[in-house]
Amino acid sequence: MKKELLHINDLMVRHGKREVVSYFSTRVDQGEIVYILGQAGSGKTTICDVLRGHTSFQEGFIRYEGNLVQSGDTSLGLKGIHFIGQQHMLVDRFSVAENMNLYPGNQGRWLIRKGKEVAKVQSVLKEFGLDIDPYQKTYTLDNYEKHLIEMIMSVVRKSRLIIIDDIFKAYGGTEQREIYRLIGKLHKKGLAILLFGRKPEPTDLIINRIHILNKGKCLRTFFEGNVDEREVMACINYGSEDIQKWKSPLEEGDENKSGHMEVDLPLKSEGRALRVHVESGEVVGVLDSERIFDNRSLEGLLDKGWGYIPNIPIKAMLIPEMSAYDNLVLQIHRRMSPYGILSSSLKKFLIGTMGKETIIPSKTWNQPVQNLLEYEQLIVLYGRWLFKRPPAIVLMEPYMGADELQRKMLKDMIKEFSKQGTGVIIISAEERQIDEVSNRIVRADKNS
DSSP states (O other), rough: OEEEEEEEEEEEEEETEEEEEEEEEEEEEEEEEEEEEEEESSSHHHHHHHTTTTSOSSEEEETTTEEEEOOOOOOOTTHHHHHHHHSOOOTSBBBBBHHHOOTSTTTTSOOOOOHHHHHHHHHHHTTTTTOTTTTSBGSSSHHHHHHHHHHHHHHHTTTSSEEEEEOOGGGGGHHHHHHHHHHHHEEEEEEEEEESSSSSSOOOOSSSSEEEEEETTEEEEEETOOOOHHHHHHHHHHHOOOOOOHHHHEEEEEEEETTTEEEEEEOTTTOOEEEEEEETTOEEEEEOOOOOOOOOHGGGGGGTEEEEEOHHHHHOOTTTBBBHHHHHHHHHHHTOOOOTTHHHHHHHHHHHHHHHHHHGGGGGGTTTTTGSOOOHHHHHHHHHHHHHOOSSSEEEHHHHTHHHHHHHHHHHHHHHHHHHTOOOEEEOOOHHHHTTTEEEEEETTTOO
């Protein structure tokens, strides 16, 4: 049985009346890799600061190697835990070898002059495949190389656990792969690793547990061998603790051909429109490389009964001060408003029903939309149209500003419209974006 190194149980951290971390629990055993994921503000750095002793906790307990850790205890760095933060902690004017030997407990012998000490550092660098001169001044290194040096220092210091606080976000793919490669080598050497990050990156690491943090709470824990990447990303982006299985993408030939619609897309030039034929459940891409459409001209689609989501949907179509519930309900039925027209029992019933259909996290229903994360806001808007079931919906540049994993989520939501029989028209200036999800593509130009 593996020895337990770190045990965090029901950790509670408050700043004033606000709960920054709420009853978070995890453990890291000898030789394990544990990954804690969450967006900015989810509480990751607060947990790191608690372990460093820089932030106090109010409830729960922490044990390291079976011993209780008091709130505000800064000594874990001397007891076998090696911390790596977003800002490197090396002394720039010292050499690599001097930095590696600069730590409490080394009897002050950090001003390296002896060949034996330099040879030891050189041997460790070579063991982990780092071609860096131990005499090289630290300020001449790239930032990611400084983080690599900090990770190697854990071996020199004979650490048993490395805690890495969200350093990946600052680097590109090549640099991230170098960092993960070194983490893998350290893990093979027997070190336990506790990682904090914003999203899982492609890696060959065997991760024992993944915790998803959202607003200080652990929404979901995934275990080795039972990790669904799309569910992990759904938790990170939407904060839902009861994630529904995403429906499979629409296969060719599965479209419901029972309905045929003609949607007139107004052009910037007054009095003209591009007529697009769309079947029920079909996804049609409109390539607008010459940008002949704009949001203002397309808003008239709402008056004709079609659905429409502009490329900046939050500012254009949601009321920031109203809750997610009220933003959705007001568009479904004009009589339903935040002014007490609905009974509490009917409201509870509708929230339960609409939550299942729109995948909106239950904890966000009564919060003002302006307090939600960007993709929580976006899913409210998509949910509104999913619930209304328009015969056709037009999406204007739906992938604008989204990263690759967020694009996957948007594609799944587009498939939901298609599955329920709504015809979908996607307008984009990028053919690659619409080609990935469309059954066919229409090219729009100024002569349309």
